[in-house]
Each structure stands twice: as C-alpha cells, then as structure tokens.
Amino acid sequence: MPIRWRLTLWFSLILFAILAFSGVVLYALLGNYLNSAVDNNLRAYTARVHGMFLMDNDPQAMDFNMIHSRLPPVNEFASPGIYIQIIDAGGNVVVKSDNLGPQVLPVSPSLIERSLAGDAALGTVAAGDGIRVRIMVTPLFLKDQTLLLEIAQSLKPIEDTMRNVRLALLSGVSLALLLAVLLGAFLVRRALAPVEQITRTANSIEVSSDLGRRVGYTGPADEVGRLATTFDRMIERLHHFFESQKDFVADASHELRTPLTVIRGNVDLLERNMSEPDRRESLRAIKAEADRMSGIVSDLLLLAEIEAGQAETQEKVALKRLALEEIERAQTIAAGRKIITGRLETIYVKGDGYRLKQLLDNLVSNAIKYTPESGSITISLFRDGEWARLEVSDTGTGIPPEHLPRVFDRFYRVDKARSRAGGGTGLGLAIVKEIAERHGGKVTVESEPGKGSTFTVWLRI
16 A cells, blocks of 8 residues: 555544544533533522422312412423422322423322331433423421422433534544545645655666666755655765766776787787897886886775775774874985974874875875976975864975866876876876875865966874
C-alpha cells in the first residue's frame, strides 16, 4: 500500500476515534443532564404539592373534590408533560390532574411499597405504546388516611431528543470521516509530491544516466523540502564527482601517454644502429620518463590512500617541530634560494603527523620549483583564533588571477610546458588540499604575478 494511503488511513482512524469518543461523552453528558432535569423537576413539583396540603389546618378529613381543587395547575410551572395522580394504598386512583384526561398513570408495586415505607420512590415505568414515564411516589399524610402522591413526566420528548442527537452525531461523524479521507488524501498527496518527484527524478537518472537533472523543489523548507534539497545536493556532488573522475581519467591518460610515447620512441631508436653518445642519450631519456611515470603513479596512489582514509592516525602533532624539520630539509635542496624562518609558535593539532609532513613537503617543494635562485621562501606558523595557520610564502613568479580557482585541481598547471620540464606531476597541490580537508581544515592561496605567492593551511586547534 502506498505511504500516502497508509497515512490517510491512520489519520482517518485517529480522527474517527477522537470524534467517536467525543460523541459518546457528549451523548452521555446530555442524557444525564436531561434525566437529571426531569428528576429535579419532579422533586420540585412534589415539594410544591406537599406544601399546598400542609397549609390546611382543618382537622376534618378533606373530601376528594377538595383534594382535586388543591392540586396546582400543571402549566403553572411551565412544565409540559407533568402529570399528578393520587392513589390509595391499594393502587386505586383517588384524584388525578385534568391533563391526564381519561388516562391514568401506570402503577408500580415496588414504588408503592417503598413509598408506604416512608421513602420518596423514584423510577421509570412503561406507559404503553413504547412510551415511558418517570414517576416520583411520596406518601401524602392526611388527617384520616395516608395517600400516595404520584408526580410523573413523560420521557418521550427526551427520548426523541436523544434519538435525534444520536442520528446527528452518527451523521456528523460519518460526514467528518468522509471529508477527512478526501481532504487527507489530497493534503498527503500534495505534501508527498516532492517525494514522488524525487522518485521520478531518480528513475530518470537511472535510465538516462543524466546527473544533470534536479528535483528543483520550491516549496516550504519542511522535512520533505529538506529531503528534496538534500537529494539535489547529493546529485550535484555525484555529478561533480563523476565529472572530476572523467577529467581525472582523461588527464591521467594524457600525462601517462607523453612519457610512454617518449619511451617507445627511444626504444625504437635503440633498435637501430646508433652511436654510443646517442644510445646513452636515449637511455637517459627513457630513465627520466620512467622516473616521471613512477612519480605520477606514486602521487595517484597517495591521493587514493588519502581519499580512502587508509592508515590515518589521530595523534597529537607538534606543528612547530614539523616546520623546523621542513626548514632543515628545504635548506639542503634550495639550490641558492634563501629559506627564511618566519614566526613560529608552539601549536599542537590532532591528526596524522605523517600526512601533515607530506602536506608541508609539497608546499615547500612547490615554492622552490617556482622561485628563482635569487628569491626567498618563508615558512611561518602562528595561531589565529581557533585555527593554526601554516604559511609558505615565496618571491617566485606568482599565479595569474584567472588560474587561482583551479590551482588545487589534479594535473592542473599554470605553465604546462615549464611545469612538465621541471619534473612536476601536477598532483602536489591536489594532495595538499586533500590532506588539509581530511584534517577538517582548508588551504588558500594569495598571489600576485611577478611578486610571489602565499599558500596558507588552516588547521583547527
């Protein structure tokens, strides 16, 4: 069953339970109120009749005509359906109110027995034709005998009212349930429309392999909206990832094709009759290109290990010690370039010391590569709020502004010919970026052509 129908069914069942419970409670309260009103009316009328008889101080026994004349008019209390009847101990009618006409109130032996015992008896008695009356029987003590006063009220108006209320409640609950199902289905369908759209988009992507499609949700930022937005972001990242992978494969193929072509060409030359100097030159070229291919493969493996999180350790790393070791290493390979020790603070971060050392090695090697022998390279480390800033600045050739956004892409070179001639693989800065992000940080660059560049690694302390 689709989730929208299950939600609609559950909402409808809950609403039905609430309405049914409310209807039962309302019905019970209304019935109790109306029945209590009848009983209170009977008690008040009984007290009124007893009060009229107690006002007589005549010691002589009253005749039945006098008793009848003492009965108050029924409409005096604005209580339609009230009947008065006085009977003797045998149940014979002595006097009755005019509104009874030829009829008499039904006699209940149990009520008579309880009343003769001195109690006020109250009960419901059938009066024929399915009509029931509520009767209150009390003893009426006259001077020469004891009669029984019956005050009754028909329950037919109340029963008719309760029957109409019952029908109204059943009709109302049924109509409300029907509306709940229809409106609930509409609202749930509308609320889950983005989910259906996500499903269609996912199916379309699966069939067409087009990661450029998006849900494009424009509704409120509720749970479904966040789901649609998250789905779009996920597809965007997958799209970017696959595009990067395609570019990576193309770039890697191109980078490896060049040394393979050089090696194959020199192998062909070695198969011919060559002079010894030419043979040595071909062997040197083959060795250089083989070393270059080995460097590319090593860097690719390193990137794969970093992205997979292989052999990562979490330890307390002293960045100042890493910086001092890198300064010592750089001085041995600087080839006339000046290595300057900048501001170095004692800072510790949590991470993989081996990877962070690779990060710093790549930044310094990159700075040496693009800095002329008369230039200088400065290594600095200091605290900036909650971040540790590791800076490598040089006075090299700099980077044009249009190239800055892509300097951390794999195999990207600002000057492709010169970079390849320098033996670079185009992966050093990509490795720096991956290591920094794996440590919850980032790397930024500021550069001005002809004046140099500053690469800054931000690591959370």
